[in-house]
Amino acid sequence: MLGDDVLAETALRLYFDAWDRLRVILNDWDSRIPDAPFAKPIPDMWKEEADAYLEDCQTDLQAIIAVIQQSNELALKARLCAVSPYLLLLENPIPLSADPKPLDFFDLRTIDAQRLRQAVNTLCPKPLPPTFITRYDRLRKIRNRYTHLGQIGAPLNPVEMLVGLMDQFVELWPDRAWLSDRLRVAYHDREAGFGDKFWNPAYRVLRMWEGDMEFMPPARFRALFGIDPNVIRYLCHACRKDAATREGLYGLDAPTAFSIEDGTAIQCLACQKPTVIARERCGRPTCTSDIMGAGDHDGMCHLCGHERGSPADIGEPGDNDGFSLLPTLNQSGPRDRSLSG
Ligand SMILES: [Zn+2]
Numbered sequence: 608m609l610g611d612d613v614l615a616e617t618a619l620r621l622y623f624d625a626w627d628r629l630r631v632i633l634n635d636w637d638s639r640i641p642d643a644p645f646a647k648p649i650p651d652m653w654k655e656e657a658d659a660y661l662e663d664c665q666t667d668l669q670a671i672i673a674v675i676q677q678s679n680e681l682a683l684k685a686r687l688c689a690v691s692p693y694l695l696l697l698e699n700p701i702p703l704s705a706d707p708k709p710l711d712f713f714d715l716r717t718i719d720a721q722r723l724r725q726a727v728n729t730l731c732p733k734p735l736p737p738t739f740i741t742r743y744d745r746l747r748k749i750r751n752r753y754t755h756l757g758q759i760g761a762p763l764n765p766v767e768m769l770v771g772l773m774d775q776f777v778e779l780w781p782d783r784a785w786l787s788d789r790l791r792v793a794y795h796d797r798e799a800g801f802g803d804k805f806w807n808p809a810y811r812v813l814r815m816w817e818g819d820m821e822f823m824p825p826a827r828f829r830a831l832f833g834i835d836p837n838v839i840r841y842l843c844h845a846c847r848k849d850a851a852t853r854e855g856l857y858g859l860d861a862p863t864a865f866s867i868e869d870g871t872a873i874q875c876l877a878c879q880k881p882t883v884i885a886r887e888r889c890g891r892p893t894c895t896s897d898i899m900g901a902g903d904h905d906g907m908c909h910l911c912g913h914e915r916g917s918p919a920d921i922g923e924p925g926d927n928d929g930f931s932l933l934p935t936l937n938q939s940g941p942r943d944r945s946l947s948g
Pocket residue numbers: 843844845846863875876877878879880
């Protein structure tokens with residue numbers, strides 16, 4: 608029999624798959640045309656090219672809508688299944704027979720996507736927000752048009768789709784933690800098994816995080832994480848160490864943490880753990896921080912990542928090609944491997 612936890616996890620995996628695909632589409636443009644990032648209004652001199660790019664993205668974007676809608680539907684089915692798996696069979700007759708042959712649940716027809724939201728709001732303890740229902744119906748229609756006609760008529764915009772995904776997360780999973788779910792899911796995706804000393808799933812998520820934030824409007828960020836985006840300033844050394852590759856912490860200067868408890872600790876959005884800090888001036892002359900690691904992370908600056916006693920110019924934030932390029936498996940190519948020794 609099907610479990611609600613399996614349905615919910617698949618819904619999340621599809622959700623972050625859609626997020627990643629949108630980020631790659633935007634990154635493909637931004638990394639080539641850094642003067643006209645898609646997250647900002649496109650300057651006039653790039654408008655024509657941006658419109659042409661957007662037009663060429665439509666097939667990909669329509670396919671991503673199908674993934675998003677699949678995620679929505681599975682999330683709603685997970686809610687029904689948590690009440691009873693038999694609710695998934697609502698409105699479809701179960702072929703009863705005196706023949707004692709067992710029925711395969713997976714052969715049975717489950718509730719129509721069109722009726723899912725009513726079923727959840729009638730039978731589950733927690734109703735769906737009206738904003739979710741509106742978007743769900745809109746996405747379902749777009750997905751159906753794409754499925755049946757191969758096109759949808761109106762153009763899709765990847766930035767708006769990312770914002771829609773942020774709303775979706777808040778509406779469907781208000782008690783879940785976005786960045787920590789993103790990390791967990793990354794450890795189970797297609798590339799995860801290739802993790803080695805050159806690359807790992809946490810490295811990829813952390814390297815993408817700062818770029819992710821650029822696409823999150825402040826109000827949406829507050830809704831998703833419960834805090835203002837400007838307070839995310841500090842590096843979580845535990846998360847960086849999990850993401851470290853053969854190159855150490857190089858390039859892992861994405862802040863995921865914010866100050867709590869009158870400045871005696873920081874809290875990380877990824878690992879969700881509060882970390883006690885020590886008050887000590889950072890040894891890097893260009894850094895203003897006096898928030899340093901304690902215990903296992905003694906002497907490591909939480910603002911710039913500098914380690915006590917190491918040269919000031921090593922690993923300075925911004926000295927890598929950074930978050931403008933999404934790190935993928937391709938980054939650890941044969942050239943890197945030949946250096947492994
Ligand atoms: Zn952390």
